[in-house]
Amino acid sequence: DAGVIQSPRHEVTEMGQEVTLRCKPISGHDYLFWYRQTMMRGLELLIYFNNNVPIDDSGMPEDRFSAKMPNASFSTLKIQPSEPRDSAVYFCASSARQGGAGELFFGEGSRLTVL
């Protein structure tokens, strides 16, 4: 079974540009999480969804960040406009409440560099 799939793996952009990160969760998982990882702050939870509905977005830094989950197999994290301080690795993770006690399965991450 395929794991969590994220794209792009690497993105370099200029300040002010719009960035869209994509995630395909593991089929059958009903929770999807977006995390941001930096050296200074570690792994920060940005937002998570249950059955495509956002449950907690208190970790979203500011209005420049938005996340959507239009269906069970796809989610996006958008930054508009991007700033250099947004440079980080963004991870998507999915989980199933039924069985496995809800362990998070992470994608390989999207490394964003904003110049």
Next chain:
Amino acid sequence: GQQLNQSPQSMFIQEGEDVSMNCTSSSIFNTWLWYKQEPGEGPVLLIALYKAGELTSNGRLTAQFGITRKDSFLNISASIPSDVGIYFCAGRRNTGGFKTIFGAGTRLFVKA
């Protein structure tokens, strides 16, 4: 907000040595999880703990869920070079959804 204090931040050890790291919190968690992250990859689950006092092993790894539910530790016995990576603790409360909070990580370096 909820915070997990993980220590040590980094460890430099010799192959064959045992390793111990821990995580503490001011809040109670219902689940403690330990993950390992290797360069260029996402974290991968090592051990999950669901009951206070639970002691669980996975090969050379042993983890315990503290009695107070506010702490957990991970031990690695007889370390080998491939143990190198970042180890994260994570805590989750069953109320309020599935929100999982991560510690800052322990960077492990193993010298052959």
